[in-house]
Structures are given as C-alpha cells and as structure tokens.
Amino acid sequence: MEYETVDLDEESGSVLILDQTKLPGKAEMIKLRTAKEIWDAIYLLKVRGAPAIGVAAAFGIYVLARRTAQKETDFDSFYNSFKKQKEYLDSARPTAVNLSWALNRMDQVCRQAHAEGKSVAQIVDRLGREAREIKEEDIRVCRAIGENGLSLLKPGDGILTHCNAGQLATCRYGTATAPIYLGQERGYHFHVFADETRPLLQGARLTAYELYSSGVDVTLICDNMSAMVMKNGWVNAVFVGCDRVAANGDTANKIGTSVVATVAKRYGVPFYVCAPTSTIDLDTPAGNEIKIEQRPGREVTEMWYKEPMAPQGIKVFNPAFDVTDHELITAIITEHGIARAPFWKSLAEMKNVTV
Incomplete structure (x- = not known):
C-alpha cells in the first residue's frame, strides 16, 4: 500500500x-x-x-x-x-x-x-x-472520519464492511476503513469481515487485499454470509462508505449495501455510513431521486470466469448501487461529526460547518 x-x-x-x-x-x-x-x-x-x-x-x-x-x-x-x-x-x-x-x-x-x-x-x-x-x-x-468512527468502537470489536471504502477508494485511510486503520495503529486488534461484493468483487479484490497487506485481521466472506456472522455475534458494528447522501439521510452505496443494513437491523448491529460532507447532496430530497448507474450484463455472467456462467442471451439486471433507507442507518459519520436522526436536520448542520 x-x-x-x-x-x-x-x-x-x-x-x-x-x-x-x-x-x-x-x-x-x-x-x-x-x-x-x-x-x-x-x-x-x-x-x-x-x-x-x-x-x-x-x-x-x-x-x-x-x-x-x-x-x-x-x-x-x-x-x-x-x-x-x-x-x-x-x-x-x-x-x-x-x-x-x-x-x-x-x-x-x-x-x-x-x-x-x-x-x-x-x-x-x-x-x-x-x-x-x-x-x-x-x-x-x-482521517477526521476515522477519528469520529473510532469513538464508536472498543478494542477487540468485530467489524463488517461491504465493497471498498478503503485507501484504494480515496487518497489515504479510506472512509469506512479509516477507523480500522487508526485502530490498527493504536492496538485495538479489530477483526474485520469483508463482503466479497458481487459482481465486481471489490471486497475480495480490494478491501481484503489492502487490509491484509496492512496487517489487519481480516476474513473474506461471500455476500450471502453476512447474516450468519451477525447472528453468531461476531460483528459489533457495520461500517460502509457511500457515493451520495440524500437530504433525508437515504444513502446510495454499492449494490448489496441495503441488504447488509436490513440484516444488521434484524440482529441489532449498529449500521454506520462514513460520508465526507462532499457526498451530502441537499438538493436531492430522498434516495428515490438518486440516479442509479446500470452496468453491462457481462459483469455478472462472464467477467470473472473462463467460460460464461449463465445461459447465452439471458437477461441481466446489473445496477451498480442501491439505496439504503435512512431508517436502517444508525448514524452517518462525517469529518465534522456524527449525524443522527432526524437526518434532514443533522446533515444540513454538518454540510454548513465552516472550517
């Protein structure tokens, strides 16, 4: 790294x-x-x-x-x-x-x-x-997001993350991984579960790669294993990044994030979104107004295989992102502090902080 x-x-x-x-x-x-x-x-x-x-x-x-x-x-x-x-x-x-x-x-x-x-x-x-x-x-x-996120954790915690909101997604530290890196420096000994993140495998190829390279105790899991590790009590918090935050606190992140948030809600695991204030879009009232990028079907059917793994000509739905409802989000961590519900108020306050 x-x-x-x-x-x-x-x-x-x-x-x-x-x-x-x-x-x-x-x-x-x-x-x-x-x-x-x-x-x-x-x-x-x-x-x-x-x-x-x-x-x-x-x-x-x-x-x-x-x-x-x-x-x-x-x-x-x-x-x-x-x-x-x-x-x-x-x-x-x-x-x-x-x-x-x-x-x-x-x-x-x-x-x-x-x-x-x-x-x-x-x-x-x-x-x-x-x-x-x-x-x-x-x-x-x-780094500021990392400090704020670290305040929500204790040594030895288990953390689950989805996609890659790490150093590779930023210029240093990452967003969702920033608390992990700062904790690593301070001897917190976190155990991290990284979702593989189909279909582009950012969790497997990137998050697992960078955390493992940095000496973090990380375990790679398939996306459909998140419920099991949470039910087993191995996860104390979920940290994810995001690409856009609507004014009401709905967040767009890599496809599958809303599934993780729903599972976390079921098992009482705090679900935190790490978001620079530059990703807060107060001009977008709610998540249903966020334009979701559609990606080529070959990413699902053949991109990672020697031979196609689906019938030729099959229809493919491949949205790059989904929207996590604000009611599933425990808090949104920014560089200026931690926003909690009602998000329409706390996010506006975060966005308007001057430094």
Whole structure:
C-alpha cells in the first residue's frame, strides 16, 4: 500500500492512477493524458470510490486545461473548451456526487480567477493549486472520519464492511476503513469481515487485499454470509462508505449495501455510513431521486470466469448501487461529526460547518 491511489505528474502533464482492475494480482500505475483516457479510467473502474473519482476528475480537468491553454490564450475560447471537457468527464458515472462536485469546484475557481482579471496562464496555475488542495483535503477528511468512527468502537470489536471504502477508494485511510486503520495503529486488534461484493468483487479484490497487506485481521466472506456472522455475534458494528447522501439521510452505496443494513437491523448491529460532507447532496430530497448507474450484463455472467456462467442471451439486471433507507442507518459519520436522526436536520448542520 505504498502506492498513491491518485496523483499528478506535472512533468508529463498526466494523471497517475493505480489501476484497480489489475488488483490484487498486479499493482500497476498508469498515466492518463487525454479526456478519453480519463473518462475511460473512471467508467471502467480503473479509478473508483467517490473521493478518488473526485480527485482524479480535478487532476484530469487541470491537465486538460493546461493543454488547452497552450493553444487558446483568449479566455472565451479557453473556457468553451474547458466547459466541454468538464461536461464530458462528468458523464462518466452518474451516481457518485464527488465527480460533479469536484468538477464544479474547479469550474468555480476558473470563473472566479477570470472575474479577478487573471490571464489564462494564471487561471491554469490556480486550477492546479485547487486540484492539489482537493487531494490534501481528502486525506484530512478521511482521517477526521476515522477519528469520529473510532469513538464508536472498543478494542477487540468485530467489524463488517461491504465493497471498498478503503485507501484504494480515496487518497489515504479510506472512509469506512479509516477507523480500522487508526485502530490498527493504536492496538485495538479489530477483526474485520469483508463482503466479497458481487459482481465486481471489490471486497475480495480490494478491501481484503489492502487490509491484509496492512496487517489487519481480516476474513473474506461471500455476500450471502453476512447474516450468519451477525447472528453468531461476531460483528459489533457495520461500517460502509457511500457515493451520495440524500437530504433525508437515504444513502446510495454499492449494490448489496441495503441488504447488509436490513440484516444488521434484524440482529441489532449498529449500521454506520462514513460520508465526507462532499457526498451530502441537499438538493436531492430522498434516495428515490438518486440516479442509479446500470452496468453491462457481462459483469455478472462472464467477467470473472473462463467460460460464461449463465445461459447465452439471458437477461441481466446489473445496477451498480442501491439505496439504503435512512431508517436502517444508525448514524452517518462525517469529518465534522456524527449525524443522527432526524437526518434532514443533522446533515444540513454538518454540510454548513465552516472550517
């Protein structure tokens, strides 16, 4: 885990990412230079996890703006290209709010610098500083989420997590795994159960990989085993990440999260969602208004098999995310504190905290 999930190579004018589609078999850093390469990397899950997607998008639009500025020194022409590239990158994945959040933040910086009379070259320089700040913020935010999450745990606890909301989904610490990493540093000796997370196996390929590599006591389980480990009393808390939080506290996370939340409710296990405030979308009143990304059927029928494991031509329903009802959520852990019901009030307060 000495690799950076997302980084910037100023010399070559490219975004550097750890290609997560190659894990756990191979740790490979790749360079993204063009808008198509950046879009593909986000859509094809070479970089994934809401915070990491946001950082990659910020670095990406900066790299593209720097290249545009070499040809377009007039602001109107430069900004026209900037807007097209921003909209193109924003179309890569619809559910994770951090993608549009980061791109809109970069757009605001661009327009503000122009309003201040800055040249195109100066605007590009400011965009670079903002992109680097978004990455540094992510690291600070994840650590703060970890501290807040750790306050809900005690040494020796069993923790279950779904998908990958770890270091690989962020720039460091992760969101749902941040309390685990901080506890590891402080001798808490947690035991973690990682759901494999069908159909893309982020829990098996990524969460199990990074926790095991870091010396955490982790056990991999199939998704349909979560009820058994909870019923056995082996799980004291569930920690998951999320890609979007609606104003009422409904959360969109990797498909299967709502199942885990329902099971946790049945067995009285606290269910915590770890969410940077950048994922809180107060403009979306409830989860039924969150657009859910639909993925190709081959991810279910053949992606991980030598031979297809379903009848040829079978219909496949493959949503990337589901929505967990706020009534199933014990608390939402942010960098500014822990939000509890009524979420419409506590989330608005968290969102409006200034630092």
